[in-house]
Amino acid sequence: MPMSFEDLFEEIKRQYDILNLVSQYVKLKRVGKNYVGLCPFHAEKTPSFTVNPEKQIFKCFGCGASGDVISFYMKIKGLDFRSALLELAERAGLEIKTLPFKEKKRERELVELNFKVAKIYQNFLHTHPLGDKARDYLKKRGLSEETWENFFLGYAPPEGRVLAGLLRASQFDMEQAIEAGLLKKMDDGSYLDLFRDRLVIPILNEKGECVGFAGRALSPDVEPKYLNSPETRLFKKSEILYGLFQSKEFIKKERSLYLVEGYFDYLSLWEREIKNVVATCGTALTERHVQKICSYAEDIYLLFDGDKAGKKAALRAISLFSKKNRLPQVISLPSEEDPDSFVQKFTKEQSEQLKEKLKELTLSAPAFAYHTLKHEFPSHPSKVFQELVELFSEIDDPLLEQEVCRELAFYLELPEGDIRRSLRKNKKSQPIQDKTSHMEEIKKEEGFLKIIAQYLVNYPEEIPSLEEVGLRKLLENFEEGPYQRFLLQLLELKPKEESQILSIPSPDFQELLSDLLFSPPFEDKKEVQEQIKRFIFLERKKREIKKIAESIKFFEKTGKREEIERILFSIKKAMTYKEISEI
Ligand SMILES: [Zn+2]
Incomplete structure (x- = not known):
């Protein structure tokens, strides 16, 4: 019988003996109740890799x-949790029809279907009687057949029943085509193609899987100009970057990237041998896009439309990038141009001249922002200043901040120090100078959480007594961290004995758990318990007082005298706990 994910986890733990499995990879020798060997995860000459068969765990010291x-x-096979479970289950001959695996299979089928559809449309581009309309369009936009092929460009005929017919004839799952948004089921039970009389642009994810489509209208009077296939599990417009699959090797080689906003902006650049490019898929730039872009390229060039909307989008992009401590450069096109129209002025052979021209138009982010805002608010210097501060204040890399301050000081003709102060005052997150001490504090607190975890793993029967003094409340207000999550999971489970803890199906949890179980037990349980209770109490008070202090600050700003008095009263009340004096 097929089993659930949790059952599968437990079943595998039952089926496999850790000593047995590890022995297939590591030569082990018995020492007391443990077995030791040379660690397979790091190079060593004396064995520090230890297996405890009784608890079915391992640790390398x-x-x-x-x-x-x-x-x-x-670890040994370099697999993620799911794949490891799947492989182990297969090795043990377990039947695995669990949901996550089913989903994976469905995703694969969806990709397969999309590729099939891309091929069908690609074929129509060359063979359909009306395909010449699309071919003319592509030629008019200066794209060579090589580029059509590279990007699987296709044509969807106007009839509206073509794809449905072909898919049915080759016995594809129609429901799946509906899920992918390629077909619509009509009231009379027939199917209608989503794309009709459109140029079809398949969208690949970074692995090269076809996950969605865009359809460009070929007649000027058809709305919308671009039609996207709907979002699915695989096709998330807020994450996907068009062309990343084809461009990533060029991005890595050049260590730089051009970011554009349209499919044809991308294709025109590619056509002219500028191949380190990605495009957003008909949606505004998101943090996830930015994250991905930053992980691929060092130098980022924004190449957006030259009009007001394009400039606004560039400012927005600068703000998103600066939150990640990166500043893109901006290629500022003349207001009547978009990247496609601009690039069209150059032939494929003039690619070097094009690159030169783009370089000439490139501005640093502060320079672009200053000029754009000054143009927008010509008689409002303070507005320009405020907007600039907003734009760059989330930077918390001191060197980058300095660079921005220096440049803005030049344009605004103000002292660098004034600008730095304004940036820092405007910061929504922690100011730079406080960040390290804050981190250290968190680390110290994390250390104490580890002690609590170790204590509860050894004495699970004490969970209720720590809940009583407010452990759960504290954890819920605690900064997120591995031990914070571990303890919350533990409280959720309420285990009566160790064996129950060992059956929590989470690799992160099990990793911390094994580590804790290998740590030596406490010498004086009673004393540790007292310390833990004290820690919980003090931490909870500390957080309460911090909250009160924040409210006071707020009411001081808004000048509400009676509110402040009310708060002072609640502090006095809190002070009646005598421990408070020790904070
Ligand atoms: Zn090791």
């Missing part, structure tokens, strides 16, 4: 690797 039988398999 050299590199710190630890976990259960599944984490070992994940």
Whole structure:
């Protein structure tokens, strides 16, 4: 019988003996109740890799690797949790019709269907009687057949029943085509193609899987100009960057990237041998896009439309990038141009001249922002200043901040120090100078959470007594971290004994757990318990007082005298706990 994900996890733990599995990869020798060997995860000459068969866990005292039988398999085979479970299940001959695997299969089928559809449309571009309309369009936009092929460009005929007919004839799952948004089911039970009389642009994810489509209208009076296939599990417009699959090797080689907003902006650049490009898919730039772009390229060039909307989009992009401590450069096109029209002025052979021209038009982010805002608010210097501060204040890399301050000081003719102060005052997050001490504090607190975790793993029967003094409340207000999550999971489970803890199906949890179980037990349980209770109490008070201090600050700003008095009263009340004096 097929089993659930949790059942599968437990079943695998039952089926596999860690000693047995590890022995297939590591030569082990018995020492007391443990087995030791040379660690497979780091180079060593004396064995520090230890397996405890009684608890079915391992730990390396050299590199710190630890976990259960599944984490070992994940690490040694370089697999993620799901794939490791799947492989182990297959090796043990377990039937695996669990949901996550079913989903994976469905995703594969969806990609397959999309590729099939892309091929069908690609074929129509060359063979359909009306395909010449699309071919003329592509030629008019200066794209060579090589580029059509490279990007699987296609043509969807106007009839509206063509794709449906072909898919049915080759026995494809019609429901799946509906899920992918390629067909619509009509009231009379027939199917209608989504794309009709459109140029079809398949959209590939970075792995090269076809996950969606865009359709460009070929007649000027048809709305919308671009039609996207709907969002699916695989096609998320807020994440996907058009062309990344084809461009990534060029981006890596050049270590730089041009970001454009349209499919044809992308294709025109590609046609002219500028291949380190990506485009957003008919949607505004998101943080996820920015994250991905930053992970691929060092130098980022924004190449947006020259009009007001394009400039506004560039300012927005600058703000998104500066939150990630990166500043793009902006290629500022004349207001009547878009990247496609601009690039069209150059032939394929003039690619070097084009690159030169783009370089000439490139501005640093502060320069672009200053000129754009000054143009927008010509008689409002303070508005320009405020907008600039908004734009760059989230930067918290001191060197980058300095660079921005220096440049803005030049344009605004103000002292650098004034600008720095304004940027820092406007920061929504922690100011730079406080950040390290804050981090250290969190680290210290994390250390204490580890002690609590170690304590509860050894004495699960004490969970209720710590809940009573407010452990759960504290954890819920605590900064997110591995031990914070670990403890919340533990409280959720309320285990009566160790074996129950060992069956929580999360690799992160099991990794911390194995580590904790290998730590030596406490010498004086009673004393540790007292310390833990004290820590919980003090931490909760500290957080309460911080909240009160924040309210006071707020009411001071808004000048509400009676509110402040009310708060002072509540502090006095809190002070009656005598421990408060020690904070
Ligand atoms: Zn090791």
